[in-house]
Amino acid sequence: MKGNIALVEGESPKNNKNKSLKKTLYKQRYLILMILPFIIWVIVFKYIPLWGWSIAFQDYKPKPGLSMFDYPFVGLKHFINLFKDPMFYQVMRNTLAMSFMQLIFGFPLPIIFAILLNELKGIRFKKLVQTVSYLPHFVSWVIVAGLFTTMLSNDGIVNEILLKLNLIDSPISFFAIPKYFWGICTSSEIWKELGWNSIIFLAAIAGISPDLYEAARVDGANRWKSIWHITLPGIRDTILVILVLNIGWIISIGFEKQYLMGNSLVQDYSKVLDLYVLEYGIRLGRYSFGTAIGIFKSVVSIVLLVSANKLSKAINGKAVI
Amino acid sequence: MKLIIKGNKTKRKRKKLSDRIADVIIVLFMIFVLVITAYPFLNVLAVSLNDASDSVRGGIYIWPRVFTLRNYEEVFKDSILFTAFRNSVFRTIVGSGLGVISTMLVAYVISRKDFFARKFVAGLFAVTLYVSGGMIPEFLLIKNLRLINNFAVYLIPGLIGVYYIYIVRSFIDGIPFAIQEAAKIDGANDLQIFYKVIMPLCKPVMATVALFYAVSHWNSWFDTYLYASGKDSLTTLQYELMKVLNNSNTAAAGSMIKAKANTLKVKTVTPQSIRMAITIVATLPILIVYPFLQKYFVKGMTLGAVKN
Numbered sequence: 001m002k003g004n005i006a007l008v009e010g011e012s013p014k015n016n017k018n019k020s021l022k023k024t025l026y027k028q029r030y031l032i033l034m035i036l037p038f039i040i041w042v043i044v045f046k047y048i049p050l051w052g053w054s055i056a057f058q059d060y061k062p063k064p065g066l067s068m069f070d071y072p073f074v075g076l077k078h079f080i081n082l083f084k085d086p087m088f089y090q091v092m093r094n095t096l097a098m099s100f101m102q103l104i105f106g107f108p109l110p111i112i113f114a115i116l117l118n119e120l121k122g123i124r125f126k127k128l129v130q131t132v133s134y135l136p137h138f139v140s141w142v143i144v145a146g147l148f149t150t151m152l153s154n155d156g157i158v159n160e161i162l163l164k165l166n167l168i169d170s171p172i173s174f175f176a177i178p179k180y181f182w183g184i185c186t187s188s189e190i191w192k193e194l195g196w197n198s199i200i201f202l203a204a205i206a207g208i209s210p211d212l213y214e215a216a217r218v219d220g221a222n223r224w225k226s227i228w229h230i231t232l233p234g235i236r237d238t239i240l241v242i243l244v245l246n247i248g249w250i251i252s253i254g255f256e257k258q259y260l261m262g263n264s265l266v267q268d269y270s271k272v273l274d275l276y277v278l279e280y281g282i283r284l285g286r287y288s289f290g291t292a293i294g295i296f297k298s299v300v301s302i303v304l305l306v307s308a309n310k311l312s313k314a315i316n317g318k319a320v321i
Numbered sequence: 322m323k324l325i326i327k328g329n330k331t332k333r334k335r336k337k338l339s340d341r342i343a344d345v346i347i348v349l350f351m352i353f354v355l356v357i358t359a360y361p362f363l364n365v366l367a368v369s370l371n372d373a374s375d376s377v378r379g380g381i382y383i384w385p386r387v388f389t390l391r392n393y394e395e396v397f398k399d400s401i402l403f404t405a406f407r408n409s410v411f412r413t414i415v416g417s418g419l420g421v422i423s424t425m426l427v428a429y430v431i432s433r434k435d436f437f438a439r440k441f442v443a444g445l446f447a448v449t450l451y452v453s454g455g456m457i458p459e460f461l462l463i464k465n466l467r468l469i470n471n472f473a474v475y476l477i478p479g480l481i482g483v484y485y486i487y488i489v490r491s492f493i494d495g496i497p498f499a500i501q502e503a504a505k506i507d508g509a510n511d512l513q514i515f516y517k518v519i520m521p522l523c524k525p526v527m528a529t530v531a532l533f534y535a536v537s538h539w540n541s542w543f544d545t546y547l548y549a550s551g552k553d554s555l556t557t558l559q560y561e562l563m564k565v566l567n568n569s570n571t572a573a574a575g576s577m578i579k580a581k582a583n584t585l586k587v588k589t590v591t592p593q594s595i596r597m598a599i600t601i602v603a604t605l606p607i608l609i610v611y612p613f614l615q616k617y618f619v620k621g622m623t624l625g626a627v628k629n
Contacts, residue, residue, distance in 0.1 A: 035430040035442055038481065041529070042445055045478050049454020050373050062461070103606035113354070116347050130610055132358050140540030142563045146600055147361040149566070155379050157364065178406065183455060197618055221325045223343040234596055248329065256464045261564065281457045282547070294455025302451065 037299055056291040074192030078292040087276065088293075094182075095272045098258075099250040101186040107246060110194055111239060115199035115231055119223060133195025141192075146258035148188050149175065175261070181269040185257055200242065208234035237316070244312045251297055273297055362604070369393070369597035392598035394592045401499045401553060402561055406602065409539060409558040412475045413606075419532035420528055423481050428489035429515050434498075449483050451589050463548055470552045475545060482537070485530045492526040493519065529617045536607060565592065 002109040025032065056078055082088055113133070120126045136144065151160050152174040159171040174180050208230065216226045255274035262270030271279075273293065281290015363383040372387035380386075398404050430436055431443040453464075456544050459478070468474040496519070503516045520527070542559035549555040611618075 021445075028435075028437060028511070029431060031430050031436050034426045034515065035438075038427045039442065039445065040475075041423075041448060041480055041532075043458075045462070045480075046449040046453065046483075049458035050452060050457025052454050055458070055461075059610060062464075082329070116350055119343070119347050120351060125348075125351070129355055131615060132355055134615070135362075135608070136610070138536050138540075139604050139613055140542065140559050142540075142542055142559045143496060143600055143604055146562065146566050146596065147365065150365065150597075151361055157360070157382075194354070195358070203619075206479045207602070222337055224339075233622050261562065277456050282460055287461065290457040291455065292338060294457055297453065298452055305451070 004298035021174070051290060053295055055288050056295050058288060059283075060288045060291075062287070069286060074288075078289045081289065082292050084295065087271075090268065090271055091271050091276045093252060094269055095253060096180055096256075098185050098272065100275040101182055101251045102189055102253065103250065104188045105186055105194070105248055106197075107243065109190060110197035111201050111235070113194055114198040115227055117202065118205045118231070119200065121226070130195065133198070135195070136192040139192075141256040141260055144188055145193050145257060148191075148261060150182065152184065176265045177262060178266045178269040181262070181266045184261060185270075187258055188261070197242075201238060204235040205231060240312055240316055244305075245309040247308040248301060250304055251300045365597045365600050366434065368594060369601045371594070373594035376594055377591065391589055392543040392594045393602070395595055396460060396598045396602060401556065402558075403598065404554060405558045405561045407557045408554075408556060409603075412557065413474075413535050413538040416476050416479075419476060419487075419530050420482065420534035421531045424485050424489055424530055425520065425523065425527065426515070427481065428486045428493060429519055431486070431491040432490050433511075436454075440598070444624045446483050446486055460547065469548050470555060472555060473551075475538070477555075479537075479541075479544070481600060482534065485533060489523065489526050489530060496522055525617045525620070528614055530533075531622070532611065532614045532618055536609070539606065541601075558599070558603050562596070562603055565596050 055071070057073055057075060058075050059077075059174050060071050117126060119127060120129070150156055154171040154173060158174075159168075162168045163171065174184060212230045212234070213226055216230055223230065251273065253272065255272055255278070258270050259271045259275055259278075262275075277290045280286050281293070338495065360383070364381070367381050367385045368381050369392050370388055370621070371381055371385035372389045373392060375387040397406075427442075431439055433439065436442075447599070453459075459627045463469060463474060463478060469479065499520075500518060501514050504518050509517065540559055542557065545555070545557045545560035546563070550560070
């Protein structure tokens with residue numbers, strides 16, 4: 001009896017649910033129509049590659065007529081090979097070195113730039129500086145690499161200035177000295193993104209109440225003091241958020257500038273993780289090995305992001321993501 | 322407004338010495354930034370407009386010494402470079418058009434609080450911001466989809482920049498929902514609401530996102546290198562520029578432009594001056610468009626970043 005009642009009772013809400021679902025589906029048919037192609041798109045182009053991670057655990061060799069399921073499972077073989085490859089450590093060293101240089105020099109500069117820009121009084125001049133400083137963000141790395149090779153060439157402007165200042169006796173071949181590559185890469189990144197990265201800090205500064213500055217001035221604070229005691233604390237949260245995100249991306253510095261500015265003379269210092277994938281994975285056709293590198297990179301990124309986030313929580317009591 | 326500024330100025334005259342020193346330091350710093358950023362572009366422009374054989378002598382800074390348009394003529398006469406230019410323009414226009422519409426659609430649907438699968442769909446897109454398959458699985462996917470050496474490879478795999486969905490969505494969130502309800506009462510369906518109510522109100526954010534898409538389509542070279550380098554008819558401007566850059570870096574003989582320079586017995590063009598001309602051609606469209614959109618993208622950037 002009890003069972004029967006339960007059955008009857010259970011059935012009717014289910015029916016209702018079904019009906020209401022059908023009704024919602026019908027009512028929202030246009031919304032579904034609008035999103036459906038993009039759900040398919042995101043699954044195909046973003047999720048299937050994730051599923052493709054499985055080939056890192058197989059000996060994958062593309063052959064017509066074979067599907068991914070036909071390859072033997074080899075466990076962590078490719079990861080073990082990766083950690084045995086001396087090249088991997090060189091590539092990791094380069095990646096980390098350039099990332100840390102980028103973080104140490106490239107992170108504070110946009111903050112300083114934004115603060116100083118905010119102190120600028122002439123509106124026209126301020127606007128001009130802003131417009132020009134955002135510009136390099138919009139040109140490609142191909143162009144930036146071209147500009148850098150021109151400026152740093154033996155008869156380029158940098159050598160010319162150094163010669164005229166008598167700092168050097170003969171031109172420096174910047175792109176032929178491996179030690180210089182990390183510096184060149186970091187400066188090109190800073191040159192390209194300085195203005196752009198300052199936008200977010202400028203917005204944060206604009207959100208600080210002008211009353212605070214007024215009060216500070218009444219109390220006799222000069223420019224530097226009001227920057228130190230009002231502007232910086234005012235943008236502290238923004239700084240922290242951006243820092244956490246930057247730490248999360250530390251291992252994924254990309255490869256474009258390294259690829260475009262590197263050459264055979266400096267390759268011991270210029271090769272980064274992604275170039276390693278490109279060379280071993282795609283050019284040599286070692287797909288499983290290349291995928292293993294990619295997975296390693298993603299895992300490290302996520303671990304870094306989560307730890308940086310935890311750190312921000314500990315310092316600031318707030319999570320970023 | 323003018324009065325207020327004047328008032329400020331008289332106040333400033335009574336300012337402390339330390340503040341005035343600060344002003345000078347800041348202005349000098351800004352001039353330094355300006356020069357360092359603008360000089361490389363101006364120099365390349367000057368060299369590209371200068372006679373090639375004269376440029377070899379050096380000493381050209383921001384003004385051409387022997388003015389000529391010869392370098393540009395050579396760029397546009399070269400059939401490969403012309404194809405590359407045409408492909409880049411076409412891809413940028415179509416790609417950013419598709420990108421903006423797609424981003425708007427996705428952002429609109431996940432902004433609708435009453436959409437039954439909103440959380441699921443939003444999550445589906447959000448996850449991809451943090452994890453991606455990586456270069457090899459993506460390469461194999463594109464290969465399996467037979468998109469290699471196919472123009473569609475420029476448009477479909479990179480159709481949407483997922484991050485932009487969030488910029489657009491936070492913009493739509495700022496539009497009062499009552500407007501949409503009112504349209505609904507007037508008998509509009511969701512498609513009409515999107516097209517007639519949301520799209521017109523989203524013009525600023527659409528302009529921002531369009532600029533971002535256009536820039537990334539215009540600037541990309543790696544997808545040409547990886548997926549379309551087998552077909553000359555699919556080449557792009559940045560890819561050709563990359564090839565020229567690589568060749569002049571390694572001084573490898575046999576580059577297309579070098580060969581060309583050699584056939585013209587009188588050296589009226591050099592690889593260097595051609596490179597400068599291509600650089601300018603590849604930069605100019607952005608230079609022209611972006612100052613007009615600046616106020617939008619600054620807003621869009623901060624909007625997206627604050628929300629995230």
